[in-house]
Amino acid sequence: MTHDTALKVKGYLAVFAALLALTMVTVGFSYLHLPPKVAVPIGIAIALAKASLVVMFFMHLKGERPMVMWPLALTVFLFVGLFVSILLSEADHLFGARFVDAFH
């Protein structure tokens, strides 16, 4: 292997604690019942943070050779983003903007 035992046990437990904390934050936020315009970005952002922790540390992405992993990871997120944004625009709203007749 090109890297040794990535993190020591303490490191993994620290990540675990962070994940638990973020879970509590996201549940707590949800009880506020903020309007979707605010709640959705916050919820997604927290989820992204948690996912990044898992991917970087548990899945050892942090230890991998950057040249190989970053393009792969980036491409995937790019595609999904593209996907979501085009579909949302098909539904005629993307955060309130209307794409129909944009050329008027």
Next chain:
Amino acid sequence: MFFLLVGFCLVLLIRWQLAYPGEVVPFVGGLLGEANAPGGSLSPEFYNQLGAMHGTIMVFLGVVPLAFGAFGNYVVPLQIGAPDMAFPRLNATSYWLYFAGGIVMLASFFVPGGAANNGWTSYVPLSDYALQGQTWWLVGMLLLIFSSLLGAINFIATIIQLRAPGLTWFRLPFFVWSQFITAFLLLLAFPALQAAAVLQGMDRIAGTSFFLPSGLVVSGRPLEVAGGGNALLWQHLFWFLGHPEVYVLILPAMGIVAEVVTNNTRKPLWGYRLMVYSVFVLGFLSFVVWAHHMFLTGMGTAISAFFQATTMIISIPSVVILSSLILSLYGGSIRFSTPMLFALGFMPMFGIGGLTGLPLGLAATDIPLHDTNYVVGHFHYLVAPGTIFALFAGVYYWFPKITGRMMNDMLGRIHFVGSLICMNVIFMPMFVQGLAGVNRRLFDGGATYVHAQDTLHFNGPMAQAAFVLALFQLFFIVNVFWSVRSGRLANTNPWDATTLEWAATSTPPRAHGNFDAPVRVFRSAYEYSVPGNPSGYLPQNAPDQA
């Protein structure tokens, strides 16, 4: 290849119906069963089944497995000097999933109601309410998609990890590049259809209404579902795969043609690096053009403009690749072997197919042409005298590597000439019919439409050409089977080629890896006619002369 034959037979039935509507199908009419063909002439429902399954079988059971699965699996490890694919057991799994998918698809003809009959595109809401055969189609597709996914993983890992020492990225034969990009397309695009198939399955089986809008009325009765669904969602998901899928159909073909051309012109590919960059760009762009299949769905002008622009842009790398192939001929010492004939045939045919795509890619001109026979002609030119010619070239070219024998040249040439002529007779009139406004997938071929009357007379010759085309394929089939036993024996490199697969013995042994000795690569892929070299070519693994 068996499935190609099956799909072809299906379309022969279709052609008969179009040419001689209502008449009894000769020879096999009685065999089709009363439900499908009362009195021996095709029923409309059965006609639709033929249409849907012809498309499905040809694309997913015929071309993709042959171009990607068969040629790729065989040739790519040899061309990169690898002992095997990276995951042999995964490979086997992938094959058996394909086999299972094929069984399911063929079996669907025999269930009550017959096979899926909603086009290979299975648009909703019609598919949500179709008979049992549609569910079989969904299951079959899930199996086939999974098979392709596993294959794609295998290819990418193999090409990245198992290149022989010295084989850097830009020394790879173009065929390997094209398979590499194809694998990425399969990997990232197919899951969208998986998701869509799952959703449609839920609609059909669990009564959800993902694709069913509120207030939908079927056969006079309003549906009792929750509603709120979006029929266009299916189209988005389907075409998100569907468009990269057609590039999956063409890229391996371009790869094969590149190999055959450079070998038979005795000079390196013109613009190799350019072609590699183009194929990368093509792969990436193929993901952002899908809604050009949906110009008529009422999308807004901004979105249509976006997709129109990307579609026009994607024609650029295609043109670059085709031009490079054509320019590779210039100054070459052309050897008109059978594979070369097919490769040469590929080029203008692909050109016609590509050019006829331009009016389809522009939203305004697509309006009268969408869903007409023009579209059918367009894509058939690309796949039939396009990809399939390239596949034939590949068979004739690599046959000696696989079997140790050459295929018969005379039969091959007859096969080529006959196929070329017949295919043009079949598909060229479709453009005329489409321009006149004849819709595709019509049971009567447009006979009841006033605007179609002037073009109906083409149906007869098209059907006859189709039957003659079938006859010419016999030359090929006979050639294959005969040559396996009695073809002229070939040495390991009968075409005097430079790429690595020709350094392996013919019929590479499976037990100990493909090559007798570890391979090391010293130069780029196409060192033909290097000045000062008497033999006229330098294999990739021959060490530099002192």
Next chain:
Amino acid sequence: MEGIPYTTEARPDTGLTNPKLGIWLFLASEVMLFGSLFSSYALLRTGAPSWPKQWEVLNVPLAALNTVVLIASSVTMVLAWVSLKNKNVQRYRLFMGLTLAGGAVFLIVKAIEYSEKFSHGLYPSTSNFLGLYFTLTGLHALHVVAGMIVNAYFIGPGVRMWSTDPERFTNRIEVAGIYWHFVDVVWIFLFPVLYLL
């Protein structure tokens, strides 16, 4: 399979072994699969005239518990791998067992959730939201089951490879772990999207 290079040792220029590259590629396709479904959710929800208040239909505390359980099982999974790197098979079995237990608890809680819905007459066909809920969580649960089958193999008959080829076995656990963490990541997105927002 002898003679295929880089099955266990990493290829120098990429830093990867074949199985590791393979699992990441597989996960790329899985991201597209779940991504398509999330996009479908987005399309259907934004296009709908009305949408139920998800946190009122579904049981949030139970799902929050499930989230914690699944994250914990991810931790135990990576600790299982660490144990193998430290050449401690007993510890490995302990942690792998805990991972399996976590997966099992997750599935049991899901089963409780589903039956609770069915007993109130709430089915996938009741509304698009519920249809999406059952489809997305159902597909996710299938992935959990698949992961558990693999992990069960690795705690059971698969352990034999530890005696013959420990490095390869350790790598296998790492690869299985990468898959398992992915299943966790999907849930990390599913939970807020389906339950909270």
